[in-house]
Amino acid sequence: MSVPAGAGTAARDPGSPAGAGTAGSPGAAASPGAARVRRMRPWTPWAFLAPYLLLFAVFMVLPIGFGFWTSLHEWDINVPAKPFVGLSNYAELFDPSSVDGSRFWTAMKATGIFTVFSVPLLIVLPLLVALLMNGRFRGRNLYRAVYFAPYVLGVAVVGLLWRFLLDGNIGLVNHYLGLDVQWTTDLPWAWVALVGVTVWWTLGLNSVIFLAGLQDIPRELYEAAMVDGAGARHRFRSITLPGLRPVTLFVVNSTILASANMFGQSYLITVGAPADQTKTAIYLIAETGLRQFDMGTASAMSFVLAAFLMVASGLVFGAFRNRQAR
Amino acid sequence: MTHSLSRRSFLGLAGATGLAAAVTACGGGTKLGAGEAAQSPAATFSGGEYSGPKVTLDFWNGFTGGDGPHMRAMLDAFNKAYSGRIEVRNVTRQWADLYPAVPTAIAAGKGPDVAVIHNDWISTFAARQVLVPLDDVVGALGLTESDFIPAVWQAGVYDGKRYSVPLDVHCLGDYWNAGHLGKIGLKEAPADKAAYAEALGGLKDAGVEHPFWMPSKWPAHLMFMSLVWQFGGQLYSEDGLRALWGSDAGEQALAWMVEQIDKGFSPDKVAIDSQYAAFKNGKVSLTWDGIWQINDLKTNAPDLKWELSPVPNIGGTPAVWSASHNFVLTSQAGRDANKMQAAKFFVDYMSKQSTEWAKAGMIPARNSVRQDPQVASLPQIALADDLDAFHFIPPLPGVGDVQTKALELAVAKAVLKQASPADALKEGVATADKLLADNKRKYAK
Numbered sequence: 012m013s014v015p016a017g018a019g020t021a022a023r024d025p026g027s028p029a030g031a032g033t034a035g036s037p038g039a040a041a042s043p044g045a046a047r048v049r050r051m052r053p054w055t056p057w058a059f060l061a062p063y064l065l066l067f068a069v070f071m072v073l074p075i076g077f078g079f080w081t082s083l084h085e086w087d088i089n090v091p092a093k094p095f096v097g098l099s100n101y102a103e104l105f106d107p108s109s110v111d112g113s114r115f116w117t118a119m120k121a122t123g124i125f126t127v128f129s130v131p132l133l134i135v136l137p138l139l140v141a142l143l144m145n146g147r148f149r150g151r152n153l154y155r156a157v158y159f160a161p162y163v164l165g166v167a168v169v170g171l172l173w174r175f176l177l178d179g180n181i182g183l184v185n186h187y188l189g190l191d192v193q194w195t196t197d198l199p200w201a202w203v204a205l206v207g208v209t210v211w212w213t214l215g216l217n218s219v220i221f222l223a224g225l226q227d228i229p230r231e232l233y234e235a236a237m238v239d240g241a242g243a244r245h246r247f248r249s250i251t252l253p254g255l256r257p258v259t260l261f262v263v264n265s266t267i268l269a270s271a272n273m274f275g276q277s278y279l280i281t282v283g284a285p286a287d288q289t290k291t292a293i294y295l296i297a298e299t300g301l302r303q304f305d306m307g308t309a310s311a312m313s314f315v316l317a318a319f320l321m322v323a324s325g326l327v328f329g330a331f332r333n334r335q336a337r
Numbered sequence: 338m339t340h341s342l343s344r345r346s347f348l349g350l351a352g353a354t355g356l357a358a359a360v361t362a363c364g365g366g367t368k369l370g371a372g373e374a375a376q377s378p379a380a381t382f383s384g385g386e387y388s389g390p391k392v393t394l395d396f397w398n399g400f401t402g403g404d405g406p407h408m409r410a411m412l413d414a415f416n417k418a419y420s421g422r423i424e425v426r427n428v429t430r431q432w433a434d435l436y437p438a439v440p441t442a443i444a445a446g447k448g449p450d451v452a453v454i455h456n457d458w459i460s461t462f463a464a465r466q467v468l469v470p471l472d473d474v475v476g477a478l479g480l481t482e483s484d485f486i487p488a489v490w491q492a493g494v495y496d497g498k499r500y501s502v503p504l505d506v507h508c509l510g511d512y513w514n515a516g517h518l519g520k521i522g523l524k525e526a527p528a529d530k531a532a533y534a535e536a537l538g539g540l541k542d543a544g545v546e547h548p549f550w551m552p553s554k555w556p557a558h559l560m561f562m563s564l565v566w567q568f569g570g571q572l573y574s575e576d577g578l579r580a581l582w583g584s585d586a587g588e589q590a591l592a593w594m595v596e597q598i599d600k601g602f603s604p605d606k607v608a609i610d611s612q613y614a615a616f617k618n619g620k621v622s623l624t625w626d627g628i629w630q631i632n633d634l635k636t637n638a639p640d641l642k643w644e645l646s647p648v649p650n651i652g653g654t655p656a657v658w659s660a661s662h663n664f665v666l667t668s669q670a671g672r673d674a675n676k677m678q679a680a681k682f683f684v685d686y687m688s689k690q691s692t693e694w695a696k697a698g699m700i701p702a703r704n705s706v707r708q709d710p711q712v713a714s715l716p717q718i719a720l721a722d723d724l725d726a727f728h729f730i731p732p733l734p735g736v737g738d739v740q741t742k743a744l745e746l747a748v749a750k751a752v753l754k755q756a757s758p759a760d761a762l763k764e765g766v767a768t769a770d771k772l773l774a775d776n777k778r779k780y781a782k
Contacts, residue, residue, distance in 0.1 A: 026374050087779065089440045090464035110742060110771050159683040175674050177564065180550075180609050196606040282554060282609050286749045304465075331734060 082310035089304065100311035111299070111308050117287060118295040119316070122279075124293060126270040128204045134259070135213070136210060137217035138282045142251075144218065145225045155222075159215035166212075170279025173208045175266055178281065196284045205276050205289060213269070217262050224258030260331045271316070292316045345422035354515045356673050368722070372440045382681040393424045394683060397439065397449035399432035400697075405631025407697035411690050415683065423679045425451075427658040436737070439696035440467050443669045450670035450678045453504065456492035456661040457737065459732040463495035464780040469666040470498040478502065478688055486520035489661045489727040495732070504687050504698035508659035508727060509559050510720055511649060515642040517545055517622035526623065526646035530593075533649050537602045540622045551594055551603035551750040552611035558745045559658040560625050564590030566728045567652025572744075577691035577733040578777060580769035582744060586652070591751045591758035593621040593651055606753055617641060626718040630697035647720050657720075659727040660704055664688065735776035743769035 043276065057064075084093045100130055106112045145154050161169070176183050179193035192205040232250045252259075274293040277283060283290035290298075292312065302307030345616035369687045400408045410425050428449065430438070436458060442448030454462065463467050471493075481508045482490045485503060513526045518561045521539040540548035551557070562572060562582070570586025573579065581587075597603045617638040625648055634643055648657045692700040695712045700721045706712060707721060723729075728738060747765025751758045 085779075087465075088444060089467060090779070091466075108776075110768050113773060114742070174608075178611050178614075179613050179622070180547075180604050180607060181618065193606040195608040211382070284554060284609070284749070285606065285753045286553075286746060286755055301441070302741075304437075 015327050046055070055202060068091040072136050078313065081306050086165060086307035086310070087304050088306060094308075096307070100307045101315070103308070103313055104315060106284060110130045111312075114287070115292070115312055115315075116297060118290050119319070120291045121289055121314075122271055122273070122292040123278075125209075125273050125289075126267060128202060129209050129270045129273075130263070131271070132206065132210050133213065133217055134263060136253075137214050137262070139186055140214065140218040141221035141225055144222055152179050155219075158218055161212045164212070166275030167279065169208065169212050170275055173204070174280045177204050177208075195281045198285060198288060201281050201285065201289050205273075208271075208280065209273065209276055217266065220258060220262055222257065223253045227258075228254035256331065260327070263331075264324055264327050266321060267327065271320055352524050360554060367637055379594075382473045382477055382678060382685075384685065385682075386677045387419075387423055387682040389678055391422055391424070392673075392676050392679045393426060393524070394670070394676065394680055395448070396425050396451045396452040396683075397428045397430070397435060399435045400429055400453075401431055403634075403636065404629050404697035405429060409696060410438070411687065411693055413685060421702050422685065423634065424452070425683060436706060438668070440465055442466055443667050446669060446672075448669050449667055450676055451683055452667060453662050453776070454501075455664055456489060456501070456503070456663055457732065459492055459501050459665065460495045460661060460732040460734045461737060462665070463498075464502045467667055468500045469668055469671040469677070470500055471681070471684070472499045474502060474684055475499055477681075478685055480688075480703075484705055486702070486704075486724050486727055489702055492661065492729060493663060502684050503702040504664060504688065504691070504726060505660045505694060506659055506702050506721070507628050507699050507717075508657045508720060509556065509563055509625050509648050510717070511623060511646045512616060512630070512634070513622065513623045513644050513646065514616070514619060514633040515547065515644050516619070518542075520544075526644065526649065528649050530649070530651045533651065537597075537600070537623075541601065545620075545622050547602060547604045547620070549597055549602045550615060550621050550624065551597045551650075551752055552606050552609070552612050553749045554609040554745070555625060555773075557594070557748045557752055559627075559738065560592065561587075561590055561744070561748045562730070563625075563648055563656055563658045563728070564593060564652055566656030566658075567650060567654050569652065569654055573731050573733060573736070573739075574775070578770075578773050580739070580743065580766045580773065582769075583766035587762050588758050589652065592747065594748075595751055595754070595758055598754075614674075616643075616671050618777055627701070628720065629698045631717060641744075645716050645720070647723075647726070655723055655726040656728050657726050659729055661727060661729070661737045685782050733773075733776070734780040737773075739769050739772045739776070742772060746759060 021221055083095060083097060086093050104112050104115050105194050107116065115151045140158055144151065144158070171190075174195065175196035176179075177185075179185060179191070179196060182194070184190070185192060186196065192200050194200050228250065232254070233246055236246050236250060272293050273291050274297065277289045278294055281289045283294065293316075296309050296312045296316070299312065300306050339546055347781070396412070398408060409427065412425055415423075415493045432455070435452075439448055439452065439454075440462070459468070468473050475498075480502070486506060493499050493503060517540055518524070518526070520537070520543045521536065521639070527533045527536040537548050547601060551620060552560075565572065565582050565584075565587050568586035568589045570584050571581045572592070574581055598605060612621060612624050613626055613630070614624075617634070619641060628645070631645065634641065638735045647655070650656075664687060666677065666680050666684070670680045691703060691706040692709055692711055695701050695706070695715055695718075697719055700717055701707050701709075701712060704724075707718060712718060733739075743765045746768075747761040750756045750764075751761040755761075756764070
């Protein structure tokens with residue numbers, strides 16, 4: 012079955028010299044086409060994959076392996092001796108009485124708090140924004156741009172801007188709202204500030220992705236539902252949400268990973284304050300590896316964080332798959 | 338035919354590139370010890386002009402503030418005078434970014450040949466074999482300990498070799514708003530504990546809501562260290578194995594800082610940099626900050642009437658946190674004998690420009706330069722009247738990590754009222770002692 016189909020495609024292909032030369036004779040065209048398919052070697056798919064695999068190996072697999080190797084050593088950048096210490100960098104992280112261990116889990120807790128509070132907001136609010144933006148009204152593009160605009164700013168701009176706006180004593184936010192809240196040096200306000208700034212900053216991206224998802228849902232489904240007498244809420248539940256499922260999976264997963272990798276906001280806005288409580292895991296890893304040159308411990312921290320993120324991603328995929336099975 | 342050929346060659350090329358990248362990636366990790374270069378001896382420097390072929394030197398420093406323009410002016414003069422022979426390329430970045438970058442960049446061969454670093458980093462970098470000894474330059478310059486504050490001089494020596502040429506001394510100062518203090522009839526900053534408390538109370542009554550803001554981050558730890566010394570304490574034991582800032586002196590120091598908040602002189606939980614910004618805006622009457630802010634205040638707060646005094650003596654002994662900028666040569670310059678000679682010549686030249694550098698708001702490190710009439714009249718020089726008051730972080734390898742992970746955190750916790758001064762210090766000292774033991778092991782040869 013497949014051979015005639017392949018032959019037919021080959022014959023119709025104007026670019027193929029064989030097809031062009033023997034256009035009038037379908038029988039003759041079939042044999043070179045079939046021959047070409049047969050000539051495919053077992054390594055052909057690998058050859059096509061090779062460029063990507065090569066990049067993947069050089070820029071992903073090797074560094075990961077090298078990072079793991081580093082994490083098994085007391086690896087200080089300049090000190091020539093880099094003794095092998097086995098898993099003791101990891102053991103130290105799980106020893107709450109060690110300096111790095113206690114710092115690490117404080118940072119992991121900070122990362123967890125930020126992720127738990129920012130992810131739901133970064134899913135629900137962009138979805139609402141996308142639903143609004145999906146309607147037809149005057150100035151729609153302007154509104155879309157307004158929501159997306161903060162996202163084009165770099166984290167340095169966003170961080171410095173908000174650090175001064177939110178300053179508890181000389182900042183404009185307290186001044187205009189008549190508040191006395193220490194947004195950058197007190198809990199829980201520092202978390203409110205960090206989550207709020209992040210939502211303001213990155214909401215546009217998720218909105219655009221949701222918007223694209225909404226526009227992919229066939230209009231006929233809504234028309235059919237309206238004919239059946241379904242109300243707006245019913246249409247949202249039965250058409251919009253299921254239609255958005257693949258997009259939502261992507262948004263949830265990428266938002267969790269992005270939130271768990273938060274660094275710039277707390278580096279620039281709170282500087283880890285108060286007393287290191289908003290110092291996130293990535294912040295601590297950067298500090299340990301690049302400021303204290305302790306690459307071994309920093310790599311071990313990265314692998315523990317990565318393990319947590321893999322579990323989180325797995326759970327998200329699992330949750331979405333289960334619902335699809337039902 | 339051509340198709341498969343080009344594909345094959347493409348794959349081969351890609352493979353070769355990948356392999357090369359992989360090899361360099363691994364190599365970069367293992368041969369990072371910058372030490373081997375430090376051992377290649379260059380001809381000893383004995384002063385005089387550089388006579389070799391033209392070289393370019395990369396010069397790194399952290400003069401991002403009011404001191405920057407003066408350093409650039411000195412460099413421009415040097416480059417003009419020696420054009421065609423030595424070209425110095427200037428790289429200025431924040432100190433906080435400079436220190437982590439230096440060792441890594443040198444390991445990659447893209448770092449500085451010459452740099453300015455603070456005295457408390459010299460031993461750390463020397464132990465990391467990032468620096469090249471400079472005994473010959475010091476010899477050629479005719480520098481002797483008697484012309485320097487002993488702590489500055491000794492900080493440049495690690496393991497029996499000299500690694501730095503001190504350029505200046507800088508310390509905390511007490512900046513005060515002359516208008517505010519005038520309101521309560523003061524023409525001078527209060528100089529001791531009782532006078533300070535009285536003045537702050539008076540300022541509050543005179544309508545300054547919060548006259549003295551207590552930061553929880555930088556420069557909070559510099560204030561704390563100054564006070565520890567004032568109350569008669571020490572930071573670290575001689576052998577570098579124990580943190581001593583949790584002593585009675587430390588508790589008294591931190592308690593005084595927290596008291597300023599409790600008495601309402603400072604608002605709660607001041608965010609980083611805001612006390613200085615508020616001082617510039619005329620909302621703060623007194624604030625302790627580095628003398629290098631002089632030029633910033635002159636340029637960026639021209640309407641503010643401010644004065645600078647020594648940090649008040651709260652604890653009984655005059656003492657103030659101080660540091661020193663030092664010229665160092667890196668192991669990157671050490672890889673090239675000509676660069677090494679040119680770099681030494683450059684350091685020699687710059688060290689003779691102390692008078693010009695004093696205009697950047699710094700105090701020249703050399704006693705003889707401070708007596709120069711041009712320098713003696715500068716506002717910050719008055720702070721150097723009592724050289725015994727200058728206290729420095731001791732030159733222990735890795736002391737920077739201990740400061741950030743333990744001391745600064747303890748101060749922040751107490752000032753933010755998350756723990757009492759005693760508890761914060763106790764926890765901090767426990768952390769510090771572990772780190773000191775780690776450092777001792779790590780930097781031991």
